[in-house]
Amino acid sequence: MSERDILEEIRNSIVMGHLDAEDEGFDGSMEGTPGTVELVEQALEAETDPQQILTVFNAAMDEVGRLFEAGEYLLPDMLASAECVGEAMDVLEPHLAGTADTQKGTFLIATVKGDLHDIGKNIVITMLKGAGYQVRDLGIDVPADEIVAAVKEHKPQYLGLSALLTTTMTEMETVIRQLKEAGITDVKVIIGGAPTSEEFARKIGADGHCRDALEAVEKLEALRSAS
Ligand code: B1M
DSSP states (O other), X not given: OOHHHHHHHHHHHHHTTXXXXXXXXXXXXXXXXXXXXHHHHHHHHTTOOHHHHHHHHHHHHHHXXXXXXXXXXXXXXXXXXXXXXXXXXXXXHHHHOOOOOTTTOEEEEEEBTTOOOOHHHHHHHHHHHXXXXXXXXXXXXXXXXXXXXXXXXXXXXXXXXXXXXXXXXXXXXHHXXXXXXXXOOSSEEEEESTTOOHHHHHHHTOSEEESSHHHHHXXXXXXXXXX
């Protein structure tokens, strides 16, 4: 199978919620055929660039979002596709991970209060670990005061905030305000997630916005060399 074909198969398999060969997928007919996990393993065996596989995860979840918006997919369908990406990330992570370089500093990240989306955050974590940062994941649905307490405790150089909902992105502003109120000015805050933008980052006083995980690495490198 060509590289293009296998990447296309991974994309389809995520969209169809086909986790692995034991799973039947949304249409009930896929049991016994390679699912997302086996296809990612095959792609890695064929020496496909892991970054390229990550790009396919993004594309597949965009399609799932489109189908959900069109009313063709329900919540459990989105969850099944999300599970495919989660398991596939576990297979991919060792191929992306690097060794922590203590010189590079600590990066703390959370999905803000009210928001349960973590696929993007987890990709950012994998990429930053791969780039040598020490990463601490605070998880999902994390209230602003817990984030501020974690910053006080761990004293990271960088804080990442993720939000996928227009209703939760406003929590990022709360976090930045509470950091200021606590007198914490030495942590650089960068944000990301589909509804956020460069303009929004400026408005709430963040130090940067990242469109994707690659840009998160670039932004941290830029902030590091500027400091
Ligand atoms: Co939800 N959901 N969802 N969902 N979901 C969206 C976001 C939505 C756009 C779908 C749609 O309608 N088209 C829509 C939001 C609409 C809006 O706010 N305008 C939506 C909705 C409405 C909802 C619910 C409200 C549905 C309901 O209950 N009726 C509900 C809310 C739950 C909650 O959070 N309280 C809900 C629930 C869920 C699931 C739990 C089923 C599941 C999440 C499972 C999980 O994450 N473990 C889910 C999913 C899977 C999606 C979509 C389909 C996919 C998200 C995703 O994983 N994308 C999504 C549609 C879409 O995004 N196209 C959708 C792939 C991922 C790699 O990209 O997360 O953007 P992304 O991350 C990127 C960048 O944004 C950036 O880098 C990442 C990697 O490149 N980035 C950062 C992200 N965070 C960063 C942080 C950084 C830096 C970069 O820090 C430095």
